[in-house]
Amino acid sequence: MARAPLADAQGRLIAYLRLSVTDRCNFRCSYCSVADHDDPARLLSRAEIARLASLFGRLGVRRVRLTGGEPTLRKDLVEIARDVRRAPGIEEVALTTNAHRLAELARPLKEAGVESVNASLDTLRPERLGAVSGRGARLEQVLAGIDRAAEQGFAHLKLNTVVMGGVNEDELGDLVRFAWERDATPRFIELMPFGRGAPVPTARVKALLREQGILLEPSDRRGWGPAHHLRGVDACGRERHVGFIGAMTENFCDRCNRARLTAEGEFQACLGGEARVDLREPLRAGAPEAELERRVRGALGAKGPRHHMEGAAEGLVRLRPMMGIGG
Ligand code: SAM
Numbered sequence: 001m002a003r004a005p006l007a008d009a010q011g012r013l014i015a016y017l018r019l020s021v022t023d024r025c026n027f028r029c030s031y032c033s034v035a036d037h038d039d040p041a042r043l044l045s046r047a048e049i050a051r052l053a054s055l056f057g058r059l060g061v062r063r064v065r066l067t068g069g070e071p072t073l074r075k076d077l078v079e080i081a082r083d084v085r086r087a088p089g090i091e092e093v094a095l096t097t098n099a100h101r102l103a104e105l106a107r108p109l110k111e112a113g114v115e116s117v118n119a120s121l122d123t124l125r126p127e128r129l130g131a132v133s134g135r136g137a138r139l140e141q142v143l144a145g146i147d148r149a150a151e152q153g154f155a156h157l158k159l160n161t162v163v164m165g166g167v168n169e170d171e172l173g174d175l176v177r178f179a180w181e182r183d184a185t186p187r188f189i190e191l192m193p194f195g196r197g198a199p200v201p202t203a204r205v206k207a208l209l210r211e212q213g214i215l216l217e218p219s220d221r222r223g224w225g226p227a228h229h230l231r232g233v234d235a236c237g238r239e240r241h242v243g244f245i246g247a248m249t250e251n252f253c254d255r256c257n258r259a260r261l262t263a264e265g266e267f268q269a270c271l272g273g274e275a276r277v278d279l280r281e282p283l284r285a286g287a288p289e290a291e292l293e294r295r296v297r298g299a300l301g302a303k304g305p306r307h308h309m310e311g312a313a314e315g316l317v318r319l320r321p322m323m324g325i326g327g
Contacts, residue, residue, distance in 0.1 A: 003058065005059070006061065006300060008300040008301070010303070012255075013257060017259055020069060020263040021077065022068045025070040025073070044264070046076045046083065049080055050084070053090060056261075057087045057089025063093075063224055065096060066080065067096040078108045092116070093114050094156075096120070099120065106149040106152050116158075120159075120162075121146065132168075146159065157182070158243065161175050161186065162189045163190065165199070169208055176232075177235070180238075188202070188205045188242070189245045201246070217232070226247070229242065265281075267299050270303050277298060
């Protein structure tokens, strides 16, 4: 029987799932929060992830992003990527990573069918990376991972920078040039209230880029996500783009097309909201697919028109740690 495609309470179609494969991370970013448990049975197994990917594919999800925590900490990540790519209905698999293990994984992930990689890169200065992401974070390893990914010919390679007041505002131009030299798209993300740090509004980021020699013009480029783009020209005269994700000052909830599945198997309808439901327990208890579908549709039915992250700093909203949700 044909099923109605997934839609939320506002009628927005949900075709994009951000799937967290672990809530653990080898970095300790100041703006993010860490999981401390160590019981692997908490996490969805590879087989459970494959089953849920098939369910979501049948419900109309077309694109899955593997995220975390740090997804490359999962030893079975390549197999998970392959399973998800083969799930019926899924047309695209993407990955978000801190790139620390990407030098060894970029090629097997490409071969497993991953089309697109987002690597986090907040700074090009080793001492700053240590200060922001903890002493285990080694810049040369991150850069080697990004370079290896750039060699694989992914359809998209994006370098995500969270802009933090007093931390990395002075190197935004360098980050753009670094990305463009690797055929990658740099993207600047406004800090959301999940940890520490001073947010820098997107409008200010654009002004800083101008001051740092990056001249940009309007562009109509759009992707799957909330980023809007401006276009510029690199040192070789080629057209390039820069993405901006203004989650706080440029609300894009009206265009929301996504939901999240946590590493522990909770379906979360909105990153900054509370509509969520457990899928792991019924899955493990052998519940029929119709019951899982009922739960998913129920959570989407409770999804509000927009996130309420602005209230988090005042304690008005109880946000779950980014790690667990899959940022
Ligand atoms: N570990 C992977 C990584 O570093 O990309 C994937 C998970 S991480 C939670 C996904 C993305 O969320 C990263 O680009 C990270 O910079 C971003 N992020 C985490 N906390 C954030 C916050 N408070 N505000 C804005 N972006 C954040």
